[in-house]
Amino acid sequence: MQAAAFFILAFMAVLSGLVVISHRSAVISALALAFNLISIAGFFFLLDAQFLAFVQVIVYAGAIMVLILFVLMLLNVDEERRIERSGPVQKTLGPIMAAAFAAIVGWNVWNASGDATFPEATAGFGTVRALGLELFDRFYYPFEAISLLLVVAMVGAVLLAKRRL
Amino acid sequence: MVDPQYFLVVSTVLFALGVTGVLLRRGAISMLMSIELMLNAANLAFITFARQFDQVEGQIYVFFIITLAAAEAAVGLAIVIALFRLRSSTDVDTVNLLKW
Amino acid sequence: MTDVLLSPVAFTLYKLLVVISVLMGGVSLMTWIERRLSGMIQYRVGPNRVGPMGLLQPFADGLKFVMKEDVMPADAHRLIFTLAPAMSLIPAFCAFAVVPFGPPVEIAGRLVDLVIVDLDGGILFALAASSLGVYGIVCAGWASRSKYSLIGGLRASAQMVSYELALALSVMGVLLVSGTLRPTEIVAQQAGWFWNWNAFAGGWQLLGFLIFLIAGYAETNRLPFDMPEAESELVAGYHTEYSSMKFAMFFMAEYVNMMTASALAVTLFLGGYHLGIPLALDGWALWIVQILAFVAKVGLFLVLFVWVRWTLPRFRYDQLMSLGWKQLFPLALVNLMISAVLVALDVIRR
Numbered sequence: 001m002q003a004a005a006f007f008i009l010a011f012m013a014v015l016s017g018l019v020v021i022s023h024r025s026a027v028i029s030a031l032a033l034a035f036n037l038i039s040i041a042g043f044f045f046l047l048d049a050q051f052l053a054f055v056q057v058i059v060y061a062g063a064i065m066v067l068i069l070f071v072l073m074l075l076n077v078d079e080e081r082r083i084e085r086s087g088p089v090q091k092t093l094g095p096i097m098a099a100a101f102a103a104i105v106g107w108n109v110w111n112a113s114g115d116a117t118f119p120e121a122t123a124g125f126g127t128v129r130a131l132g133l134e135l136f137d138r139f140y141y142p143f144e145a146i147s148l149l150l151v152v153a154m155v156g157a158v159l160l161a162k163r164r165l
Numbered sequence: 166m167v168d169p170q171y172f173l174v175v176s177t178v179l180f181a182l183g184v185t186g187v188l189l190r191r192g193a194i195s196m197l198m199s200i201e202l203m204l205n206a207a208n209l210a211f212i213t214f215a216r217q218f219d220q221v222e223g224q225i226y227v228f229f230i231i232t233l234a235a236a237e238a239a240v241g242l243a244i245v246i247a248l249f250r251l252r253s254s255t256d257v258d259t260v261n262l263l264k265w
Numbered sequence: 266m267t268d269v270l271l272s273p274v275a276f277t278l279y280k281l282l283v284v285i286s287v288l289m290g291g292v293s294l295m296t297w298i299e300r301r302l303s304g305m306i307q308y309r310v311g312p313n314r315v316g317p318m319g320l321l322q323p324f325a326d327g328l329k330f331v332m333k334e335d336v337m338p339a340d341a342h343r344l345i346f347t348l349a350p351a352m353s354l355i356p357a358f359c360a361f362a363v364v365p366f367g368p369p370v371e372i373a374g375r376l377v378d379l380v381i382v383d384l385d386g387g388i389l390f391a392l393a394a395s396s397l398g399v400y401g402i403v404c405a406g407w408a409s410r411s412k413y414s415l416i417g418g419l420r421a422s423a424q425m426v427s428y429e430l431a432l433a434l435s436v437m438g439v440l441l442v443s444g445t446l447r448p449t450e451i452v453a454q455q456a457g458w459f460w461n462w463n464a465f466a467g468g469w470q471l472l473g474f475l476i477f478l479i480a481g482y483a484e485t486n487r488l489p490f491d492m493p494e495a496e497s498e499l500v501a502g503y504h505t506e507y508s509s510m511k512f513a514m515f516f517m518a519e520y521v522n523m524m525t526a527s528a529l530a531v532t533l534f535l536g537g538y539h540l541g542i543p544l545a546l547d548g549w550a551l552w553i554v555q556i557l558a559f560v561a562k563v564g565l566f567l568v569l570f571v572w573v574r575w576t577l578p579r580f581r582y583d584q585l586m587s588l589g590w591k592q593l594f595p596l597a598l599v600n601l602m603i604s605a606v607l608v609a610l611d612v613i614r615r
Contacts, residue, residue, distance in 0.1 A: 002166045002167070003166065003167050006166075006167050006171065006172075010171075010175045013175065013179060014175070014178055014179065014182070017178075017179050017182040017183075017202055018182065020182070020186060020198055020199065020202055021182055021183070021185055021186030021189060021190065021199055021202075022189075026192060026194055026195055026198075027407060028345075029195060029198055030194075030198060031345070031400075031404070033198050033201060033202065034400065036179075036202065036205070037205060038397075040205050040208065040209060043172065043175075043209055043212070044209075044212055046166070047172070047212050047213060047215075047216045048216055049212050049215070049216070049224050049227075050384075050385060050386050051224075051386060051389070052212065052224055052227055052228065052231075054386055054389040054390060054392075054393050055228065055231060055389075056208075056231065057393040057396065057397065058389070058392055058393045058396050058433075059231055059232075059235060060201075060205075060231055060234065060235075061396070061397065062393065062396025062397060062399065062426075062429075063235070063396065063426060063429075064201070064234065064235050064238045066399050066400075066403065066422055066426055067238060067239065067242060067426075068194060068197070068198065068238065068242065069403055069407075069422075070403075070419060070422070070423070071194065071242045071245065071246065072194055073403075073406075073407055073415060073418075073419060074419065075245075075246070075249050075255065077192060077194060077255050090188060090189060091189065094185055094188035094189050095185050095188075095189070097188075098181045098182075098184045098185040098188070099181065101181055101184065102177050102178055102180070102181035105177050106173075106174045106177045106178070109170060109173045109174065109177060110170050110174065113168065113169060113170035113173070115168075116168060116169050116170070116217065117168055117169070118166055118168070118169060118216055118217060119217075119219055121216065121219060122219060125216075125219065125221065126216075126221070126224060127385055127386070128386060128446060130221050131221060131224060131225065131228065134221050134222070134225055135225055135228070139225050142229060146229055146232050146233070149232075149233070149236055150232065150235075150236055152236075153235075153236035153237075153239055153240050154239070156240050156243065157239040157240050157242070157243040158243075159243075160240070160243035160244055160246075160247050161243040161246045161247060163250075
């Protein structure tokens, strides 16, 4: 049952990934990326990371992708008359190198895992409680640092997009 | 439940797709989206390892990566908007003033 | 055979069917309520020809929607144009999957929780489903290839994303007070008298409740936050180019969103299915009363939605965004801080 879910999710994720990188229209790419993010959230559910699955949907698919869609629609980038054309070298060598990379790394990962399996998870693994206890105990300083980073990013984004400084 | 290597192979494939996207696409926002694809592949790998070794640290890292991706998308899109105002196109090949 | 019909999976299926039919029936009832109530507020009679007191009006409306011609602009993006109403409707229904609409009842010897899925992070699921509702509107606005639709769609999605912050923060106040994200546990903690509810002395979340309500109006694109579909400014905003069943699906999505927002408000702040007055009943009598109490509370909020719509004027778009970011968001943060102090000082009994 979970294996079937895994294969369906894997198929959806790879298919939407292909649409993201190959479709002419940037808006369809963005919608395919949103679909990909939701299937990754499905993977997180399978792997007992419920809180992160919800965070992925709320933050990544629900806010970041909407922001990207906004900018695409406001800038009207989607003119399909102007088809992006990379050079011939890029178009042939790029996919070949990426495929070779995937093949080599995938092969090595497959062999190195050997007969690894998932152990039984501890009770409450991946719940809000477990993450919260860890986050505010060992990762307290990174937590404060990342809130500072968010403030800097907000100020930077507002300033960069202003028409007149 | 399938073994961990299946998840890792899916993560590798998605990462390779993201790399191809960055190499092939020329619009700035499309490249940003391919980078988000790569970040998600890394997130999947982190969560797989967190589950395999029963440590919640991997999930904390994913938490931080998602936050960072949000900040990076905001700033990246602001830069794209500023560039668009200058060049009226998001084609990254037009941003070549510093080329000698 | 009977043990298949009585298995937990089968019970989930029954609950699913009941909830979907009640929601769809509620949508048609809401159209009638909206038109009659708006008539009363505007000092005129609403529809009263079709059936007694106009009660068969929703059937006439439904028939009209089905029989109208389905027009699609020639330049529209066909796939996204057709999918957008579904993208709007599905998350609206999904968010209702975690709402407990009744107490645990005993059917055929087993205890059945009257909630479709009792997730550990149930409230987060409801928030996630409402975040995904933005896509239908954005896609509808873009796929119509029309200026009014695009502007309406972008305004609607900006509004929904902005008010999600205040919504989530007001829910965080309840999380602090309850210590759990499970809707069934949140409701169970509000048993007893009505001042034990989270909005009153049970959790001191009155400010959070008001913020949730206002943000709920903005999330469902209802007046006074109705700028995306403002008839006088934007023709009809993001659903300008839609007709017949696709428009009916947007219509349904709006009403189902209203019902979900009301159900969440009742669950989080007003004690869910608890009556608020301890009765000396037991067994099925008590359970029926509690289910009816839930329905009555949600109905009260729906009537409030309609009442506010026909009473208040519409916010201008910059006023709307300013309200969401500069007033509601800081207020929600203040509410969170006050709740944290109250929990730390052990004022709240949990």
